[in-house]
Amino acid sequence: MLSSIIWLPVLGALLIGLLPNSSRLIAGITAAASLAVTIVIAAMFNYQDAGLQFIEHLSWIQPLGLDYVLGLDGLSLPLVILNALLLFLAVQSTNKEVDRPRLFYALLLLVGAAVMGAFLAHNLLLFFLFYELELIPLYLLITIWGGERRGYAATKFLIYQALSGMVLLAGFLSWAWFAKTGDFNYESLAATHLPANLQLLFLCIILLGFGIKMPLVPFHTWLPDAYVESSTPVSMLLGGIVSKLGTYGLIRFGLGLFPDAWVIVAPWLALISVVTAVYGSIIAIAQTDIKKTIAYSSVAHLSYVLLAISAGNSLSVLGAVYQMVAHGLILALLFNLVGIIEAKTGTRELAQLHGLLNSQRGLPFVGTMLILTMMASAGIPGMVGFVGEFLSFQGSYLAFPVITIICLGSTGLTSVYFVLIINRALFGKLEENIIYLPKVQGYERVPAIILAILIVLLGVQPNIVISHVQVTTDALVAGVSQDSNTLALLKVNQSEFPTGLSL
């Protein structure tokens, strides 16, 4: 079952090779099929079970300890759905006149498949394989269909990501070697107990690897280039789901496998996250390119996830997962909208964009959606961003009150740069040199409409996600030693919030 959602897109990629003339159709159908199967799986998912479900275990290369182990739990489920959804929407938001469509769609599907694999893999080597596999099509997608500085951006992206992968591999290998498990299966590794100093060492290595992926300051410099130079569907995938591999890895392999060491590094992680949040927000304000602002805002917003993970209590980790979903939806929609704006006006420069909300000659639909998404991103209640941030900060406040408050302040900066964009690009008089904009076609609106519905739906009814995630995250943090006081507080909060949020 789980294999099918990985291999359906791969099959699609192969079919595109065989049937050259209908690549968009095939990509759309396979992505939709994969999404459909994912939804079926989600429906069958037992949300009261904290353990792995739908396990597929095939011995593959025994001497290496590389088994084909797939499984799904409450942590990976939302990300898997998000990935399937974004893959489908990325195909939808691809320009119909894209150059070399066969290669493009095939690569896009491969990215989706690889990311899916990484979320499902429960063997460290298998995870690593998928984690690296996603890199090649992404590199090609950036370097072939990117913007002006695509070569530079793609190479930088590849170097950083390869480095991240290498560090991870080194961490995994040495760890397995020390643990002497004989294989790389997650379950067997989780069962081992290493001395604290070794735990700390391996955790730091893994943190470095995922920190580059996320990215965290100071490893973030690849991100704006890669995000900005990518074409719209690619940046939707990059910002929406690929970046979640980093945070997912932190929870799964950091928090999950090294609970004792986690408590030691947590304050430092929180510190890094607040630096990243403030730095990202301030840099975002300074940008004149809308896509760059969004890229930096992504850095800032993902750091809230790190803060929540580092706090390591059940509420904050639940918040972290929720924030990952929120961030994925919001960022994908932002990139989608900016992509439409760029496609219609030929620019992303704030200096050249004015009055896009003009109902006759502007892009009123895109403008409206942009406002909605930016509000969601700024954490306006009633939308998905609010729930993610609210849960994360409520959880992290228990562990790191000062840092949480600073982070809260930086969410205020989100409003600053987004209001700047809204005010300059959307309001005012439509710039005369862009008055003959082509119309936004119906099909171009589909991704935005779907994402916007989800953003609002999950904003007013967060239990849809929370109910599936909570048991797993609770189990995850059970290993993390909690201060007795915070734990007591937590219990109160936990019992309160489902009623409070379900309204």
Added chain:
Amino acid sequence: MTWLWASVKTYSFAQPTALLNPLSIVLNNSMPNIVEIAVSNDSFTTLVAAVQAAGLVEALQSPGPFTVFAPTDEAFAQLPPGTVQTLVQNPPQLARILKFHVVMGKLTQADLARLKTVTSLEGSMIPVNCENNVFEVKNATVVAADIEADNGIIHVIDRVILMG
């Protein structure tokens, strides 16, 4: 100029029919007044009708003295169709246009050449151009100058002049 304006206005709505009897000119031994000259001349039928309609006959028979720029029938004919009809239907408006053709005082061509602009009874200015052997009143050309009357002087022009 308001006092001029007012003084002319008081003459409105006079009964001109009897006054315009050509016989009255014959019977009158002294020099004919402005109205009488206009009536006696075939080329001012439109003007006379207009003056009649606007009720300015009595005013123009008053001692004055006036300087009148009198457009010929051809001049009126140059106006697009309907122009005169609308004016004749509305005496006060017609009177205003006609008053633009009248200046207080008896001004000969020589006087006008010196003055360059004169103020009409309507209140607006009328530029006069007497350079280079022409005698032009605004955009009209004087076809017959210095026709003396009992209560003023007439300059015949080839175009109806309008304010502005």
Added chain:
Amino acid sequence: MTITTATKIPPSTHEFATVIHRLEAGGAMLPDTPENLMQIIGLYKAYAVPMDFYWRDLLYIAEQVFLDPLPAFKYFLPQEYLDLANHYAGDDADLRIWQKGAASAHPELLEFMEKGRSAKMPKIFHHLLHDRINMEFAEACMQAMYWQRGMGGQFDPYLDTEEYKQNADRAIKAYFKGNPAMLGLYKLFPEMFIEQVRQMSYYSNLGLFWEVMAPVFFEMSDLYDAGKIKSVPDAMNFLVNGIFAVAGRPIYHHVYIRGELFEIIPKSCGFTWLYEAALPYVEAVFYRTAPFRGTKSYNAQAEQVPGEQKDFHYGILYADVNPVGSAGIPPTLLMDDMYHFLPQYLLDYYEQHCRGKDDMLIQLGVSFQRSMYCVTSAVIQALRGALLYPLDDPNPLHLQANRDFFESQIDRFKRPEARLRDIQSQEYR
């Protein structure tokens, strides 16, 4: 004629020399193309229908609503004013040149007032749903004229005379007879009431102006449909003749209070349609007006708004039509009104360009701009005819005077925001 002019005086070196030469040849500022002709005539037609409402309601407000402190129903035109005979239409017209059709309200207007674009329902619902003629546009034009004031003519100075104040005083006292509260207010703030009466006088002024324009535009549309107007100069000349024909139409302000007539501005003042209504209207509305709220932010300290009212250039000849579609601004209101009455040939035409139905308001806004350039051309040619010389005048000095006049008029379109440059091309939509 071009040839004679060209041989008599050297060609113009003006920035818009082609336009000047076109005007000297008897043309309009708008190039003579069938596409332009179709656009402007179609827009005249679409403009005339709401205009038929505007003038009736303007007169209704000026004559009947008058100083009503809460004029909630001033846009509810009574049958009497719908039946009111246009002086220049119908069989009993004062001037039988545009007498086609009835003198009462146009059938298309009546149909729209009954059904709206939604469905037949009581007037009040059409009003509240804004499914009606946007009378606010007419009021905005009136306000532009009143705010600018002093656009030439004797009407505006008359509003400040003692005579006018006395007339107004009589009407105010009669209107509020038996209403001690308002009379007491009038005692306290007499100028405020006089000011309101002045505004009412401008209502009347604009209403009387448009009473003429509506049948002219209807007639032009009919003549075009009948193939009698074949070019842009034909259309312009029709307007020039129209301007002359009704130039002497009186402009006045009558108020009916309990059936009694009060002449606030009597016809005997001699105010004329051309000097006291048309020319001030063109200056105030086509050229100057004021920036529309909600379209753009201006920084007065950075001198983005001129210090002198005479330097204002925000009228339709200068307007950027793109803000059209933003709620509530006057051009949008008008475009929306005209949109209901577009002839089929224009609907088809707009469908083929830009975004078709989606941005039809802007497309028709640009066509409207073209049509108003044609009207302005007619005004310029009419003024040339009234104040200067025929285009075929043999005297080179006269031709030079015409040239100077045309150039001084076109100088006003040298401003960067002027649309004269744009309308020369068909690509400006």
